Amino acid sequence: MEYDWIWKSAIVALAGLVLLRIAGRKSISQMTAATTVIMISIGTMIVQPIANREIGKAVGSAAVFVLFLFLMEYLQIRWDGLERLISGRAVPIIENGQLLVSNLRKTRITVDQLEVRLRQLGVANIGDVKNATMEVNGQIGYELMEHARPVTLGDLERILGLQPGMSLNTSVLFQEVRQNHHPTPVDPKLQ
Structure with a gap:
């Protein structure tokens, strides 16, 4: 047929989407070298059948690649040395400032x-x-100096003098509001 490349392209694209979906959800920035x-x-294999009219072989080859990927990820989980060999390790790029x-x-x-x-x-x-480290996926992991860290809920609880686990709603600052009792301020001039 003269226009059979249209439906073949659709089949190959659909098969590619399904196989990539099966392969996993990692974003491009999190992909390892493997x-x-x-x-x-897989991308190369998906394009080939349109020109060569070999859709079955292309989908089969892509499936083999996905299975190989699963096998490599499984082996990396089982053996730390293989993970280090294939994916590498994070490299420290800043240490103690x-x-x-x-x-x-x-x-x-x-x-x-x-x-x-x-x-x-x-x-x-x-x-x-x-x-800071250069992670295996190319991202930067970092820890800030004490003075540059954002204030956490734990920090705020310490500043306000709260017991660990006590919510901000039970702090002294909010007891007046909850009890609807506001002590009358004393004017120092009258004392």
Whole structure:
């Protein structure tokens, strides 16, 4: 048929979507090297049948790639050494507030690029970072210095003098409001 490429394209696209859905929900930024290779291979295999008229083989090949991906992920869970070999490990790039220049070189990232990525994460000053790592998925993991950390509920409870687990509603500040009793302020001039 002259227009059979239309329905073949639709079948291949649908099969590709189903197989990629089965393969997992990882976003592109979280894909490991193995996942990236498999996804590129599936994309290549999906395009080929339109030209070669081999839809069954393309879908079968894509299914083999997905099974291979499952096998690799399973083996990485079972053996830590294999995970380290295939996916790698996080690399420290800032430790105790100090840039680890040699590790920046290993990850092929410049200080300027690190600053850009930290700004994208909401960190205004590289000096505010206590520890940072380049994760295996290419993202930056970081811990802020004590002075740069946002206030947590626990911090607020300590500041207000609350017992751990006591809600803010039971604090001294709100007892007056809940009891609808407001002590009359004493004017120091009258004393």
